[in-house]
Amino acid sequence: MKSVHALHRGALAGMLAALALFAGTPQAHAEEGVKIGLILDMTGVYSDISGKGSVTAAQLAIDDFGGKALGHNVELVVGNSQGHADTAATTAREWFDVKHVDAIMDVTGSSAALAVLNIARAKGKILFLSGPASDRLTGDLCTPTSVHYAYDSYALANSVARTVANQGGKRWYFITADYAGGHDIVGAARTALGQSGASVLGEVPVPLGAADFSSAVVQAQNSGAGVIGLASFGGDLVNVVKAAREFGVRPGGPQRMASLLMYINDVHAIGLQTAQGMVLSEAFYWDMNPQTRAFSRRYYEKVKAMPNMSQAAVYSSVLHYLKAVQAANSTDATVVMRKMREMPVSDFFATNGRIREDGLMVHDMYLFQVKSPAESKYPWDYYKLLATIPADKAFRSLAQSGCPLVKP
Structure with a gap:
């Protein structure tokens, strides 16, 4: 016959095993919600x-x-x-x-x-x-x-850079946000441009929240590039586009601007008169x-x-x-x-x-061009669709990801 202590030990072990099993089941979750x-x-x-x-x-x-x-x-x-x-x-x-x-x-x-x-x-x-x-x-x-x-950087830069290069934009100069997101997206654009037979003449980094973009714009203008690639985001993007227009970078002029990451909020803040003609890539458009x-x-x-x-x-x-x-x-x-x-x-x-x-959540991406004021028919009617890029073309392949979790 087992001793009382042995029985107690057995019961305790059983209770602990049951608790461990319960804790490991999907039913366990935080009581606070x-x-x-x-x-x-x-x-x-x-x-x-x-x-x-x-x-x-x-x-x-x-x-x-x-x-x-x-x-x-x-x-x-x-x-x-x-x-x-x-x-x-x-x-x-x-x-x-x-x-x-x-x-x-x-x-x-x-x-x-x-x-x-x-x-x-x-x-x-x-x-x-x-x-x-x-x-x-x-x-x-x-x-x-x-x-x-x-x-991600690849999906945005690949679609914009390739499209503009295929339309004849073969010589680029970048105005780049001087941190990880800016450098990553320009790196992806450089790769896409190289594969499209285009060249990058230079790049000027600008800090987050820069007060003045005039120097960067002048450098881009003096580079001789046909395309000024913008890798600034949010309020910085709004300010650099306005600065470029003030310095004479106009739709239909010898230089055009292409944004590697531009939101509809940015277009709204800039206004169609200033933003018209810009090419951009998005994952979603409200209309x-x-x-x-x-x-x-x-x-x-x-x-x-x-x-x-x-x-x-x-x-x-x-x-x-x-x-x-x-x-x-x-x-x-x-x-x-x-x-x-x-x-x-x-x-x-x-x-x-x-x-x-x-x-990576892969899905279709879209290439848009910003409408002119005459083309816009109602509030927030800002984009015209140029192309739908299927998920398997928009994002890099799994084999290209470099993620160590991916099985070879």
Whole structure:
């Protein structure tokens, strides 16, 4: 007969085994509910392209899902990094360690995103990114639980650079934001231009939030390039385009401007008279079809502006995440990521989207040209579609990703 101590030990072992089994099952989740975070630029040069608009998009997705997941309320928390990497990293660490945030669904700016990526990797947490451009997010720095959702440097630069080069724009000069996102997107453009038989005559870096772009514009004008490639973003892009027009870079002139990342908010801020004729690539346009218009009108009622591709992608990614949490019956990052890869992304943002093993969500991209004032028929009627680029052509192949998680 077993001793009482042996029986107690056996019972205790059984209880511990049962608890361990329960903790490892998909049913286990935080009792305080599902927490989603956004680390955005709420007040700086990127506030128009992320900021209040991204918060609104995320909340619309939560509301459309019913406000609950796994029987608990879904809570949205927002941090203002102003694009600073150290602030974003500090916020992410506190959220994961203290506030028990389950997933961060966007970070504004590539440098800030790369800083948060390292923390999400260490903590084993889910990170979605729809604002930053850097290819490294799904390249050498990819993680098992991060997703690059809206676009990347390759998709934007490849489509714009190739199209303009094929239209005769063979000599380029770049005005480049002097940080990770700017350099990555110009690097991708250089590769595409080289493959298209075009050349790059030079490049001038400009710091984030530069007060004066006149020197950079003059250098680009004096380069002899036929195309001034713009790799500045947000408020900086608005200011450099206005400066270029003031210095005589006009539609139909000897030099044209091509933006490697331009949002509809930027066009609105610049105005059609100044922005007309510019070529750009986007993952979303509010006036594409009945589905995009239906969402955008709801969004407009709250923000008084049409959504850009990053803001639309925030809605889509939050909804995709919540669907996966509910389907997996778990907030465990590994379990939810597996479910998100299994589920296609099919909504107004992407009709044929899928999350690859390197974390890149691949979908169709679109090439647009900014309309002239005479071509625009109603408010926010800014783009005419030049081409639809299928997902397998828009993004680099899985073999090209450089992600160590990809099986050879």
